[in-house]
Amino acid sequence: TARDKHINVLLLGVDDGDEENPGGPRRSDTIMLASVDNDGNAINLLSIPRDTRVNIPGYKETDKINHAFFYGEAPLAVKTVEDFLNVPVDHYLVVDWQAFIRLVDILGGVDIYVEHEMAYDDPYADLHIKLSRGYQHLNGQQAGQYVRFRHDELGDIGRVQRQQRFAKALTAQLMTAGTIVKIPQIITTLRKNVSTDMNAYDMIKLAVSTRLYRPVPLNAEMLPGNFATINGYSYWEPDRESTKQVVNRFFKPATGQLSGVFNSGR
16 A cells, blocks of 8 residues: 555654753654655655644643653654644654764765854853854754754744755765765664664664665655744644645545644634
8 A cells, every 4th residue: 555655754853851850851842754655766754843733642732742742752742743644653763962963973964055144052051053154064063053043033933944954955965875884873873862663673674765875855844834822822823724735745644634633622
């Protein structure tokens, strides 16, 4: 079936948590659902803004989707995305920023165009961003700054757009001939620094599915929607019909219906 030809993986980039509560709950600042074609024809990537308003299973009120990880870590985040989009999630990867930096450095960095000057300092979060405008080669530390920056007019939505651009640049880097010899090092880093329900065999199978030895198209989109303020809180409100079209095109939903979208009593 069409569904059998795809592997859906939920990618979660988590924050550093509360420095006053080490080891406490964290939120998923980056949420992406990737569909990998087993025949190596394409990778589809849907970015879900962290402020997207959804129903979180077990909670009565609608909430921001990044709180699902805060409440119940990866299993609840997976269940929330599955219910929201009515799409099965086969595996998850939870990546913190240090693991992301290591992976980019293993690949030798990434070439990308930085669209404007980026400068921001948050000593409490140990976050220091300083990037110049222009086409350049980013190492792991600089790449982390690029995908985390959100202090411009679009806020988190601008960050999501940058993350998509970076994902395309990273995919191009992955598809180079030299990457194939780095797969063991990449998998070792993932197993040591990334929380996942995949074992080594699953990771190798996924790597083979992406056909790292030849270019594979990456189709990336952001969850359609609009800014909304509800009860004094800022949300990203999904557009039901546009979201349905993206999901049907990217993920082969189980029933073709988005039963979880806007299932909020409004």
